Amino acid sequence: MSDRRIATVVEEIHYWKEHNLLPDVYCDFLLAIYTNGEGVGEENTGKNRINILTAIQLTLLSLLLPFAFLVIYFTEFPASLQVSTLFLFVTYSYWMSRVYSQKLTIYYHLSIVTFLLLLLLMSIYISTLFTANQWFLQFVMIINVISWYFFSRRIDIKYLKIVSIFGIAFVILYIVLQKIHILSL
Template sequence: MDDKRKKIILKEITFWKQNKMLPEHYCNYLIALYTEGEEQLQEKMIKRKKHLNMEIFFSFLFLSMIGISIVITYITDVSFGMQTLFLSFFFFLLIISFFIFRKNKKNLLLIFITGAFLFLLYSVQINDTYFSSNKKSLYILILVNCVTWLLGGLWRRQLFFIIAGTIAVGTLIIFMFIW
């Protein structure tokens, strides 16, 4: 059968499938029959490419949020209120991303890692502003942050946070007693 006739038949079968004129499994069988199995491979490749593009976009977005937060917090001379505004905006973006990822059943680990890093930056920023860079208060705030990582990792069963929280708490306790 020539390609022009196959395309017309496939277009009709796709129309039947979309409008539920035939059961879906019949349409899938006919599509596989006329395309000789190649149609499903192309659909999977297109879906995989869209998924990869979305993952790259969100990875870049979250990494840029971390980079911008570091620049705003430590490199530029921005007031505490403005820094808090930026970090709050980034947390708002993370919350929106969380709901989008959960709705699409995507992996939420990247959102949690970005949120934990922003929370760490915010803890250090609070120490610098309210406690005049006191070492003991910084240790306590970071310890609370690391314990939050550990508890969050246990609660969500995220091995990354369990390991990072455990190592960070152990290291922090050692530094607290040495210095």
């Protein structure tokens, strides 16, 4: 076979392996045949780089929520810098959810949950910057958890539906208990 044809076949096998059209074992076997045993080692090196990159991304994604609390509650940055930092965190978590949306793995779920929690935190923080009205804050919280429910129905994630229902119940219970406490004074 000519070198050009072999290169085309090897590219196709890499495509099959990348898109899971064939099991990795079959692809490695075919690569070993067409590259005389040289193509398998190169692919594993690339796979290790991807795993290290994924580990770094997931570590960063896991640390976004604690860093967001740190930025808001334990620093004396100006409010505009805090909001822009939160916006950056929300954007990164949304981007990660889009990156992992095709794979539907634990990485996708982690990025979705981080995105929703950061969005809740950012909306609560922004609402407290503009007004000290508790009713507005409660309205923002109830809108967030209701949007979680509709979002979970759209992408069909059951645990998010359950959490959103508990969140709605918690916010309503909080409003009722606060109203009772205000009336008893």
